[in-house]
Amino acid sequence: VENEIDSQVDDKLGIKEDNELDSYVGTQSQNNKPINSFKLKSVDQSxxxxxxxxxxxxxxxxWSSISNKALLVIRDIxxxxxxxxxxxxxxxxxxxGLDGYIVIIQLTDDIIGGCID
Incomplete structure (x- = not known):
């Protein structure tokens, strides 16, 4: 069953061979094998x-896929x-929010880098 699920995930992500894989993401079990994991290709920095x-x-x-820090954090929104x-x-x-308020934020190019259309 696990191989069948892996194959379905590979098909959805367009992964042809295991050597294209960069890493596994998921929760680690006691024997250090990933569980509930999915496979990722290398991240395209462009x-x-x-x-x-x-x-x-x-x-x-x-958060941005090309940064390891949050671009913006707003507390108590x-x-x-x-x-x-x-x-x-x-x-x-x-x-x-659960309090019933709706908040709308417009992000500027200096926050998001101006590279998303």
Whole structure:
């Protein structure tokens, strides 16, 4: 079953051979084998992907695939957990909190690098 799932993941990601793989990502078990893992190819440094994350303390952070630090961290953006995050175009992020508020943020090129269309 595990090989069948790996094969399906490989097909979705367009991976043809195991030697194309760069690393495994997932939770490590006691015998140091990855479980619930998926395979990743090398990250193309010319492609910039953004990810917005919200947590239970009302902190919103924006991360880039070409940086190991958050581009932006906003604390107490809501009075409680962030329940949903959505992107509009490439530079507008909206998030809602359990407190019922909706926050809309427009990101400028100096934050996101101006490389996303």
């Amino acid at each position: 492609v910039n992907s953004l990810v917005a994350l919200g947590d239970q303390l009302g902190v919103l952070s924006i 809501t009075n409680g957990p962030i329940t949903d995050i959505s992107w509009l175009n490439s530079n507008i992020v909206s998030c809602s």
